[in-house]
Amino acid sequence: MNKVILNDIIHVISGGTPRTTSQEYWQDGKIGWLSINDFNNGNRKVYTSEKKITAKGLRESSTKLLNIDDLIISARGTVGVLAQIGHPMAFNQSCFGLRGKDKVIDNTYLYYCLKNYVSNIQKRGQGSVFNTINLDSFKLMEIEIADFPNQHKIAAVLSALDDKIELNNQINAELEAMAKTLYDYWFVQFDFPFDSAQERASQNIAVADERTPVAERSRTLAERSHTLAERSRGYKSSGGKMVYNEVLKREIPEGWEVTVFNDWINKTKTGDWGKEELEGNYTERVHCVRGADINGLNGKGEVKAPVRYILKNNLSKALQPNDFIVEISGGSPVQSTGRIALLSNESLQRFDSHVICSNFCKAVSLKDENYVFNFKNEWQRLYDAGVFFGYEGKTSGIKNFLFESFMDSYHIVKPPKELAQKYHRFATSLEKKKQLNLLQNQELAQLRDWLLPMLMNGQVTVGEVEEKMGMVAEEPTRYE
Numbered sequence: 424m425n426k427v428i429l430n431d432i433i434h435v436i437s438g439g440t441p442r443t444t445s446q447e448y449w450q451d452g453k454i455g456w457l458s459i460n461d462f463n464n465g466n467r468k469v470y471t472s473e474k475k476i477t478a479k480g481l482r483e484s485s486t487k488l489l490n491i492d493d494l495i496i497s498a499r500g501t502v503g504v505l506a507q508i509g510h511p512m513a514f515n516q517s518c519f520g521l522r523g524k525d526k527v528i529d530n531t532y533l534y535y536c537l538k539n540y541v542s543n544i545q546k547r548g549q550g551s552v553f554n555t556i557n558l559d560s561f562k563l564m565e566i567e568i569a570d571f572p573n574q575h576k577i578a579a580v581l582s583a584l585d586d587k588i589e590l591n592n593q594i595n596a597e598l599e600a601m602a603k604t605l606y607d608y609w610f611v612q613f614d615f616p617f618d619s620a621q622e623r624a625s626q627n628i629a630v631a632d633e634r635t636p637v638a639e640r641s642r643t644l645a646e647r648s649h650t651l652a653e654r655s656r657g658y659k660s661s662g663g664k665m666v667y668n669e670v671l672k673r674e675i676p677e678g679w680e681v682t683v684f685n686d687w688i689n690k691t692k693t694g695d696w697g698k699e700e701l702e703g704n705y706t707e708r709v710h711c712v713r714g715a716d717i718n719g720l721n722g723k724g725e726v727k728a729p730v731r732y733i734l735k736n737n738l739s740k741a742l743q744p745n746d747f748i749v750e751i752s753g754g755s756p757v758q759s760t761g762r763i764a765l766l767s768n769e770s771l772q773r774f775d776s777h778v779i780c781s782n783f784c785k786a787v788s789l790k791d792e793n794y795v796f797n798f799k800n801e802w803q804r805l806y807d808a809g810v811f812f813g814y815e816g817k818t819s820g821i822k823n824f825l826f827e828s829f830m831d832s833y834h835i836v837k838p839p840k841e842l843a844q845k846y847h848r849f850a851t852s853l854e855k856k857k858q859l860n861l862l863q864n865q866e867l868a869q870l871r872d873w874l875l876p877m878l879m880n881g882q883v884t885v886g887e888v889e890e891k892m893g894m895v896a897e898e899p900t901r902y903e
Contacts (some may be wrong), residue, residue: 424569424881430562432528436493436520438513439485441476448480454488455512459497462506464724465868466592467534467585469495470509486513487520492530494521496537496544498556503544507534519558532574535581539879540566567880576885577878584871591860595722598853605849606800613659613676615842670834680837685830687798687837692740692786695779697733705732709741710774712764713781714750720764722861725868726773733779741777744768745792747799751824752783754815760824761811763802765795769858773865785826793843796850801835 441448452475455461462469481488489495489508497504499517507530514520523533537544547561548554569577609615658676659665665674670681698705710728712720719726733740742748746766754760764770771778780786789798805811814829815822877883 424567426565426567428562429564429566432524432568433533433562434522434524435558435562436487436489436522437485438498438516438518438520440516441480441484448477448483449475450477452476452480454478454481455510457495457512457514457518459499459501459504459517462495463497463501463504464718466589467507467582468509468589469506469512472512476513481513484513486515488513489520490522494530494534494537495519496521496556498558500554502548502554502556503541505534505537505541507531526571528568529571529574529578531578531582532569535578535875536566536568536879539875540564569879569881573885580878580885580888581871581875584867584874588864588867591864592722595857595860598857599722602796602850602853603800606796606804606846609842609846610797610801610836610838611804613663613665614657615838616657616845617661617663671836675836679839681834682837683831683834684798684802687789687791687794688830689788689790691788692742692746692780694782694784694786695731695733695737695740696782697731697737699729699731701732704734707733707735707738707777709733709738709777709779711779711781712742712748712784714753714760714762714783717748717750717762717764717784720748720766720770722857726865728774728778730776731779737779738777740779740786742766742771742779742786743788744771745789745795747787747789747802748780749785749787749824749826750783751785751826752821754822754824759806759809759811760815760822761802761806761829763799763806765799765854767854767858769855769862772858773862791840793840793847794837796847796854797838797843805833 454476455472456474456476457469457472458474461472476484488511490511491508493508495506495508495514495518497517498519508520521533521537523530528536543564544556544561547556547564568574657663664677666677667673668675668681675681694711696711697709709731711731712726712728716726716728718724744767748764748766750760750762752760766778789795810833811824811829814825814833816825817823874883874888878885878888
């Protein structure tokens with residue numbers, strides 16, 4: 424291992440802003456404009472950004488385009504968050520780019536090397552309002568690196584683990600899209616199957632897609648989703664009787680019920696926070712899921728639910744399969760409260776103890792588990808549409824979800840049980856595959872994080888890792 428100064432092995436690329444906030448710089452922009460929100464999710468690669476800038480805006484800004492495999496690091500707020508660029512993009516002034524000097528340090532190795540020094544990077548943060556990296560101090564940071572030929576070998580071991588995680592995430596995105604597409608056609612557009620032939624067609628296309636390796640699929644996700652939807656065309660497009668509902672102010676299938684979410688609910692469980700350590704009667708070890716963990720439960724980042732200790736009597740709050748966790752306090756100006764996650768048998772396997780939710784969340788159990796995925800998808804559809812912004816109040820600056828008001832007053836369509844059961848069978852299979860992929864991702868990430876410091880400081884060699892543990896298979900996951 425060789426000790427070096429960062430400034431001797433990297434190029435730093437500064438972020439910036441366009442000259443003005445004119446719409447001509449942003450409207451119909453095609454070039455990614457990264458902020459920390461786009462890559463603060465635990466993934467190595469970042470491929471897209473929420474905000475896009477035009478070519479004119481980029482030309483007249485103070486930032487430069489990052490190339491594939493360059494690094495981006497957050498320099499303000501949550502400092503030290505790293506990602507590797509998967510598609511050429513620009514970035515704002517809260518970040519800066521890094522590029523290894525040619526034949527001195529490999530960019531992928533640099534990513535893992537800096538991950539190993541993230542605590543040192545964070546110590547270089549300063550500022551009374553926003554924590555900010557001092558760039559001059561950062562460039563003078565001393566690190567140890569391997570010889571250039573060994574850098575590729577070390578990076579290959581670690582990136583193989585991350586590549587498998589990324590592949591699982593891609594598969595999960597497709598599974599989610601398939602479930603959402605079918606839900607929209609059956610329960611939003613009301614083109615559900617009403618004979619056995621249509622039902623078999625929708626099931627067959629799902630099975631065919633699941634058995635096809637991701638890397639060999641020639642059709643796009645949109646095309647497959649369209650095919651799935653086309654084969655499930657039915658009731659409304661075939662002239663099924665629709666009736667106007669005065670409450671919803673729209674037509675719904677004849678015989679369908681209009682209700683409120685509370686009619687679906689069996690019971691709710693309040694959250695708990697307990698104690699950080701064993702203390703007196705606080706003896707029951709649990710993982711406490713917070714609002715910040717909900718995205719991770721859904722596969723959009725990491726779950727870092729802390730271990731807490733609660734009273735034995737409060738184990739009645741432990742979450743069970745098919746319970747939902749709802750965030751009731753938190754949010755932001757651009758993110759409402761009301762985020763939701765479903766707990767399945769497979770997702771509970773990601774924890775080594777009972778799971779409860781925090782005081783800022785609420786757990787919900789349904790009367791009829793056949794409606795679990797209808798509840799989940801309808802809730803998420805309303806969340807994505809911004810409905811929950813209209814059911815928020817403030818207490819001491821914190822937004823609170825007006826849970827009871829929403830559950831009692833917001834009207835929704837409740838489909839017949841037979842149709843809900845059909846969708847439940849379809850969605851259960853996809854959800855199980857998704858959660859097993861997330862469980863594998865958690866295990867792969869733990870292995871990667873265990874190997875990272877040992878490979879970087881020479882405690883183990885690549886050869887020893889390959890011999891004792893074997894490399895992660897590079898072939899795409901195949902559905903069984």
